[in-house]
Amino acid sequence: MDLKLDHYTKDGIEVVDVEGEIDVYTAPRLRELLIELVKVGHYQLVVNMEKVEFLDSTGLGVLVGGLKRVRAHDGSLDLVCTQERILKIFRITGLTKVFGIHDTVDAAITARKAQK
């Protein structure tokens, strides 16, 4: 399955819905979207990965790059993911300590608001 991307604003936070496979072929599209969102002033991002079927290190690189960009504006990039096979790659690379990873979009937004 290819990559589907959508985004919307909820409680002042931009939520990015990602569906499909994030790999060396599709990751550039996610990177472009994250860059565009930051460019137009969205610095609080939640990336919903509940419908991601595959994620490799290229995708991780794009997420880290997005985090770097929002942090340059004192922003945040949190993830929503409960799939073990996706979480595993975050654990292997130690990125569970870098990203806030939540069970639902609402939980991610609530946690982010609580930190403000």
Added chain:
Amino acid sequence: MSTPMATVEMSFTPLPAHVRTTRLVATAVARRSGVAETLLDEVRLAVGEACSRAVEAHRERCPDQPVRVALTGSDGRFEVVVTDAASTLRDTGGQPPGPSGAGAQPDPGASEGPLPGFLPSELGLAVIAGLVDDVRIARTESGLSIRMSWPSGDAAG
């Protein structure tokens, strides 16, 4: 002792779009070779990582050369070998080189960075090393060979 004939061999032009195809084929052959369902995600991710880094390396250095992948199910193991023709990395220090790496001469222009240190651009190798229990990375005469294997039931071969 002769090397067993690969169950499936592929070579593909170094385009990112073909990495997905390779993942799908590798997963299908692994399943047919009797690899447990619980390990198939691991196979899929590891093969994808190995092919992604090979594609990136080829695109930088030899875009007209194909990336080669061999999938072999025999003797209770399912083995994947991804071979590129573009790498400049050296052998892993503690890992025995694969047969194709035997006698390979180091590239004078090769990076000095040992694989266990994993440069940021080699995150894919770090993922493979963290994911796969049996992985051997070796230089060939022209590039890097990543050999990975998983237990299989030898259902098909």
